[in-house]
Amino acid sequence: MKTPSAPVPPSLRSRRCASIAGAITLVARCYSPGDADSTGSASQAINGTVTFPNNSGCNADQQQRVRDVMQVVRTAVVNDPSALTACLRDAVTSPSWGHSAEHIVSRLLQNLPTEVQCDNSNPGRTYGQDNWINAHAPLSIADERIVFDRTFLMDATNTTARLGSVLLHEVMHNKGDTHTFDTEYRHSVNEQVERCFRDITGDQTFDLARRSTMPTESELQTFGSDGVDEPYAIACPTSAPMAGQSIATTTTIFSTNGVISQGQLQRLQVRCRAANGSTVTTAGTAGSGGTLATDDCPQGEVVVGVRGYADANHV
Numbered sequence: 001m002k003t004p005s006a007p008v009p010p011s012l013r014s015r016r017c018a019s020i021a022g023a024i025t026l027v028a029r030c031y032s033p034g035d036a037d038s039t040g041s042a043s044q045a046i047n048g049t050v051t052f053p054n055n056s057g058c059n060a061d062q063q064q065r066v067r068d069v070m071q072v073v074r075t076a077v078v079n080d081p082s083a084l085t086a087c088l089r090d091a092v093t094s095p096s097w098g099h100s101a102e103h104i105v106s107r108l109l110q111n112l113p114t115e116v117q118c119d120n121s122n123p124g125r126t127y128g129q130d131n132w133i134n135a136h137a138p139l140s141i142a143d144e145r146i147v148f149d150r151t152f153l154m155d156a157t158n159t160t161a162r163l164g165s166v167l168l169h170e171v172m173h174n175k176g177d178t179h180t181f182d183t184e185y186r187h188s189v190n191e192q193v194e195r196c197f198r199d200i201t202g203d204q205t206f207d208l209a210r211r212s213t214m215p216t217e218s219e220l221q222t223f224g225s226d227g228v229d230e231p232y233a234i235a236c237p238t239s240a241p242m243a244g245q246s247i248a249t250t251t252t253i254f255s256t257n258g259v260i261s262q263g264q265l266q267r268l269q270v271r272c273r274a275a276n277g278s279t280v281t282t283a284g285t286a287g288s289g290g291t292l293a294t295d296d297c298p299q300g301e302v303v304v305g306v307r308g309y310a311d312a313n314h315v
């Protein structure tokens with residue numbers, strides 16, 4: 001925190017936004033291991049077998065290749081889905097339709113065989129069902145059906161783990177997850193499953209944002225009056241969202257719905273409430289003097305913004 005050397009005008013010169021509200025929401029939506037939506041009882045349910053229809057288009061070598069791929073999937077996911085689940089829990093997925101990592105894995109591990117066909121992709125065809133590379137699969141069906149491109153499937157530079165990751169990407173299409181082909185693509189459920197599988201099998205390190213490495217706060221650009229001093233910041237400690245503030249100004253008015261301060265700002269304190277607690281503590285002090293007036297949000301709510309103003313003289 002930088003303490004101003006002179007009274008600071010009551011302008012809102014810097015606003016900090018922490019992802020506290022989102023974190024609280026996520027906590028509220030977490031499933032406990034005993035919930036029906038967790039993968040616990042379903043962890044052994046996936047069939048993990050592959051079938052070929054009579055007209056699959058896969059020759060004997062291609063069928064064996066697919067079986068080898070499914071064996072990798074069975075080893076890395078079916079027998080113990082904990083590594084995939086942990087990776088997905090740390091992923092930043094959009095869009096996820098609110099589905100937790102456990103929910104995604106539970107759908108992936110439904111007790112179904114996976115039917116595989118082989119074809120030649122042709123991305124030059126008219127956009128639509130025929131415009132695909134590597135593999136494709138029908139969206140939102142009751143069973144599991146995917147089509148591999150023969151060249152992609154038999155390319156020796158593609159590891160079985162790589163092919164397995166594509167298989168899971170396509171199976172997630174069967175389960176209803178889909179994506180666009182723009183910047184959101186990499187963050188879709190399909191791609192996150194694909195990348196997590198490559199990561200847990202050692203094929204390729206996960207290369208997207210992780211929840212655990214995201215900054216706890218972001219600072220927006222400064223706006224408003226800025227003629228006296230550099231902006232300063234007071235931050236609440238980790239796991240204690242901002243609940244309110246205490247302000248002393250040259251004139252303080254107590255309104256019916258809180259504290260409205262007028263005049264030049266003399267002192268500012270941030271009020272922080274421990275998560276799931278009722279205790280509110282003060283974090284830091286900027287400035288000095290005056291009589292502090294405090295206004296806190298009700299328990300269960302957090303501050304999401306502060307409004308202020310300055311006059312033409314920056315005060």
Ligand SMILES: [Zn+2]
Nearest residue numbers: 169173179190
């Ligand atoms: Zn896809």
